[in-house]
Amino acid sequence: MAPSIHAPRTRPAVSSGLGKAPTGIRGFDEITGGGLPRGRASLVTGGPGAGKTLFGLEFLARGAQDYDEPGVLLAFEESAAELADDVASLGLDLAGLEASGDLVVDACRVDATDFVTTGEFDLDGLFIRLSAAVQATGARRVVLDTIEVLFGALDNEAVVRAEFSRLLRWLKDQGLTTLITGERGREGQLTRYGIEEYVSDCVIVLDHRMHDEIATRRLRIVKYRGSGHGTNEYPFLVTDRGLMVWPITSTQLTYPVSTDRISLGVPRLDEMLTGGVHRGSTVLITGTAGTGKTTLAAAAVDAACARGEPALFVSFEESPDQLVRNMRSVGIDLGRWVDAGLLRLWGQRATAFGLESHLAAIERLLDETTPAIAVLDAVGSLTHVGAQSEVTAAVAREVDMMKSRGITGVLTSLSHEGQAETSSVDASSLIDTWLLLRNVESDGERNRLLFVIKSRGTAHSNQVREFILTDHGAELLDVSVGPRGVLTGSARMAQVAEERAAEAEQSAELERRRLALARRSAEVEAQIAVLREQLATETAALDRLVAEESRGGDARAAVRATLARRRQGGRDAPPPAGREG
Amino acid sequence: MEPAGGAHGNRADDPLEVYELRLYLAGHSPKSVRAVENLRRTCEEHLAGRYRIELVDLLENPQLARGDEIIAVPTLVRKLPQPVRKIIGDLSDTEKLLVGLQLRPAGGGP
Structure with missing residues (x-):
């Protein structure tokens, strides 16, 4: 039999039914x-x-x-x-x-x-x-x-x-x-x-x-x-x-939430989102290759740093230097924020390590940098190192890590032509704001469109905007909606010119008609004047007749009076003038 | 004088080889008692005059179990001659005990 065992040194055995020992x-x-x-x-x-x-x-x-x-x-x-x-x-x-x-x-x-x-x-x-x-x-x-x-x-x-x-x-x-x-x-x-x-x-x-x-x-x-x-x-x-x-999704939805909104660095985008996104929420930017996902994310980081907030930009596709150079070409200078110690750029190919070390690295970066905003560009690259379900779980975990720390997250993900509304990482249920960038090809050019697919807690715009990259940053323009659908790029400009020409033509026509009407109205006026003249002539003629008639009556009365006087002198006086007629 | 001999050599023939044996026990259970009796008898028969037996009661010296990595009791450890051999059990099967002590080649006849 077992030897005698003395009571343990530190504390008595816990006998409560379902106590648990945290691991x-x-x-x-x-x-x-x-x-x-x-x-x-x-x-x-x-x-x-x-x-x-x-x-x-x-x-x-x-x-x-x-x-x-x-x-x-x-x-x-x-x-x-x-x-x-x-x-x-x-x-x-x-x-x-x-x-x-x-x-x-x-x-x-x-x-x-x-x-x-x-x-x-x-x-x-x-x-x-x-x-x-x-x-x-x-x-x-x-x-x-x-x-x-x-x-x-x-x-x-x-x-x-x-x-x-x-x-x-x-x-x-x-x-x-x-x-x-x-x-x-x-x-x-x-x-x-x-x-x-x-x-x-x-x-x-x-x-x-x-x-x-x-x-x-x-x-x-x-x-x-x-x-x-x-x-x-x-x-x-x-x-x-x-x-x-990793719990597949966060089992505890107990993040602190903020009603504070922050700018994504593109004024008209903030407008579409009624003032930006909630601090601590997660933004997913999806789009096909070359739609400007990274630039949009960089704009958000630029805006955060301009507010004096620390930021983290994790790139799985570009080296930090390459990123700084490329963003400078569209007028976003990330280098100055790095120099100011506000921005941490971290780049490593996703294939360089497995999902395990990837997550550990992200968590360490978040802990070390304590950023207000963090960009992961692009989470889809992880599919090279993990099976779909693992990658989804990893992304979920990343979202979780950021939310639990109150960090605004910006994730970019490549989507493929023809499946624009699915992300290569199926994480859409985890994110709060989903921006979709889409290339539209027409008239020999590709133009970018931006849609807000969803934005929780925001009366967001349902409008599509044209997204253009200028040498002074990203901008959004209204698109032209004409009879041939949504127009962008030169088609949009052509449409605008056409509309102007049509407008001009229309006003000329109007002028013509106005003149014609004026002419006609002058004619009518003239006719009226002629008629009125005739009428006046006729009236005058009639008046003359009336006047003559009354003069004739007087004369006859005078004749009658003369005759009467004569009859009073001799009875053989001639008959009265009334009979003469 | 015979050479030191291989692992399967029949050491019983080497009259100069001294057997240093340590028997680990836990108290005075019937198994312990039987193991001691069996070991003494076999040693007298096969190793008369050239063996030493040390008895270790783990209930008294539990820390000693770690040194020889003792899990089961009784365990007989042949400290010498090298290499160290361990024999677990009450040693009631003399043939197996002799094989374990390499006093008889494995699979040897009666």
Whole structure:
């Protein structure tokens, strides 16, 4: 039976049902809701080179370093020196932790050729070593790496099984959070000797496989008793700052948000976005080759630096010098910001390293530079180094890194002709503002158009603009919308000229008509005058007649009066003048 | 005088070779007791006068387990002659014990 074990030095075993021991492995604690089950045994299994040992070592080292939980490692496969080298590459100081008494690394190499078994035995030697180490450090964590070696080395499997199960019981009684590594078995078995039967609380599978000729690592939680957990396969990386598991998208959408808007350096673009983009949001610029993605991104950086804000420009396609030169040709002088210490340019071909080191490099740059705005140009280049799904996950992680730090992100991505509204990196759901640049070919020239496809939280313009690169920066122009569709470049100018000519012609015609009308109206006026004259003549004639008539009446009356007088003289006077007529 | 002999040489014939043996035990369990008895008997029969046995109780000296990388008990370690050999178990199978101590070639007859 196991020797008497004294209580651990530092703290009592935690007996609460579902306590979790944080691993300190970035991303892993997120997807498990806190880490490994405290006081219980977990199994991490995988093929050769999957990262099992590193997982265990980081769990121990972070525990000792960050969570005040000393640990013990029993290593059956590698020597202490080899292990120290392994984790040194993760930035963990195993020797330092050992020296301070927070960690014991006990390498018990078991080589089947070293010994013979004869008769009954048990594994008390192992128990004694383990308990001595646990007591010496007051350990709360234990890693057994890889205990399966014992099954192969000791030819009495029944004994090993019984002892293994006794060991797990003992570890549990001690309240030790234990991680056991296992070698993946054939034909889909989780472990070669079926030790997952004994470890029922939490089983993690690591996978290292070739996908599209690119080595990728995945992590999956097969089982986690009594706890919710992410069930996806998560890509994970071995970086020089430890392991990193990427939740596919940020599981926690708890970024601080800003209502502050910042300029993208092109005034009319800011107008289209009702004043720019939100600080800390992410802008994706997609477009086919040569549409000006990099220039647009550089304009945003230029504007940020002009406001005195630090910026980072990561280019996977151009060297810093080349970038500065090329941007100068369109009137954007990035060199002065570099000299002023505001802008950090960093260029490296994406193919120079794998996705893993890529992400680590980006994160380090973001931490070192603490920029207000960061450009990644172009994220699509990553597809050369990772399979599509990994690249998407990597981009998601980058967006996440920037958002969680409140950094405004500008990502450019090459899209291909005919699929303009899909980005070569399918990250559109992660980004807040999506600008699409498109080349339009007509009349023997190519012209650039800019669309705002989306912009969260912004009443953005639905208009398309012509995007031109001048020697004093990028500019947006209204496009002409004529009967033949949207016109750009010389067609736009021709259209404008045509419109002007048509306008001129129209006004001439109007003038002609106005003159004709005036003429006609003068004619009519003249006719009216003639008629009026005639009328006046006739009226005058009539008046004369009337006048004559009245004069005639008077004369007759005078005649009658004369006659009457004459009749009064003699009755033989002639008849009255009225009869004369 | 015979040459030092290869790894598979039959050392039992070399009367000058001294066997330095260390037996790791955990307390006084029946297995421990049997292992000690079996070892003493075999040594008397095959190595009379030229062996030394050291008994190590890991319950008393747990730190000693690390030096010889002891996992199982009982474990018999042949410190001398070189190379170091380990024999795990209560040593009840004398033939295997002799093979393990290289007092008899592996696969040798009775």
